[in-house]
Amino acid sequence: MSNRIHLHLLSDSTGETLEMLAKAALAQFEDADVVRHFWPMVRSRQHLERILPELKANPGLVLFTLVNPETRERLEQACTQSGLPAVPILDRVTEALEKALGQEAHGRPGRQHAMDQAYFNRVEAIQFTIAHDDGIGWEDWEEADIMLAGVSRSSKTPTSIYLANRGYKVANIPLVVESPPPSKLFELKHPMVVGLTTAPERLVQIRRNRLLTLNEERQTDYVDNERVKDEVKFARRMFADNGWAVIDVTRRSIEETAAAVIRLYNERKARGTRQGAKPI
Structure with a gap:
């Protein structure tokens, strides 16, 4: 049939x-x-x-x-x-x-699809998110609803854009061992900070594919297994030390990751407190 x-x-x-x-x-x-x-x-x-x-x-x-x-x-x-x-x-x-x-x-x-206030709020959220991608505009992070943190290629940008289309103002920051993030990240009050993590093996695979699309075939620390494991450990330690919620994106689609973030955001909003660390 x-x-x-x-x-x-x-x-x-x-x-x-x-x-x-x-x-x-x-x-x-x-x-x-x-x-x-x-x-x-x-x-x-x-x-x-x-x-x-x-x-x-x-x-x-x-x-x-x-x-x-x-x-x-x-x-x-x-x-x-x-x-x-x-x-x-x-x-x-x-x-x-x-x-x-x-x-x-x-x-x-x-x-x-009427152009009501919700529509304009969504447009504003998208504009904010694009302007605060990859660590840019840290001076305005306090205005965000959600702050995503994670190592390179952990789905921060696509998840941010998806959430922005749902009306959330999102900023994101890449975590690099050699370059500590701005101190502002640890002082945020309004935004909910969420750490995105993934299995090192999967991360290496994603990064290798990324380099191939750039016609870059040299072996670098960016795709070194031990180096990547250290990066993931560094990020996880930062999440735990600051009491941030943690979402493992290894087997999640962007939509699933965003849904988990929204659930955490709504729970935090209902409690009126800062979200504590909790692996998802």
Whole structure:
């Protein structure tokens, strides 16, 4: 039996939510050969009519988030005629919220992407994070929500950017044995400092791959096994001495690491105290 399917994603907004949900669901299936067809900003009957022939030519599963009744009804009608399963993926959640809140949902396309204060806060967080990457701008670290520390190639920057997209102001600092970080790092009150660590063997592998992309094949301390072990020990000792939370990123994706950081941040915020050291 073939595992190949065509997956059509139709949204009246950017489709970000739709893509994220589809990706999460597909992660539960191994070896699935999925051909994705992405149709964002479908806000008129005319636009939909241009898409319908593509659905018929590539039959598969249709997932959609359309709030306009006319557009939605036409899509469902066309899918029924072509024998295509069509799933309005937010309906059950919306219905449950309507019941719980005792009010009807507003049928406005792209409502979740409105340029409200949360949007501007997220933009500000991204700008702050980019300006405070890799130890830059230490004078402003107190303004951060989260401070990530770790040796080179321990996922500090990508994790910072991911968290910034979630609205958190993040700064990060590389820990180098020969170059102590600014004393400001040990005096921070507002930001939650989190240490990122990883298995030395994995770190060596990542660094070797990094050097290969730079066409650098010389053997250096940067990828020396014993040297890297000393770096990791140095960082872990600093985490423990300062009571910082610690997350092992060895087998974690960026999303998983960020989720762990957010959980620690929310726990700390709920307690109103500084996060103590705790390996994750």
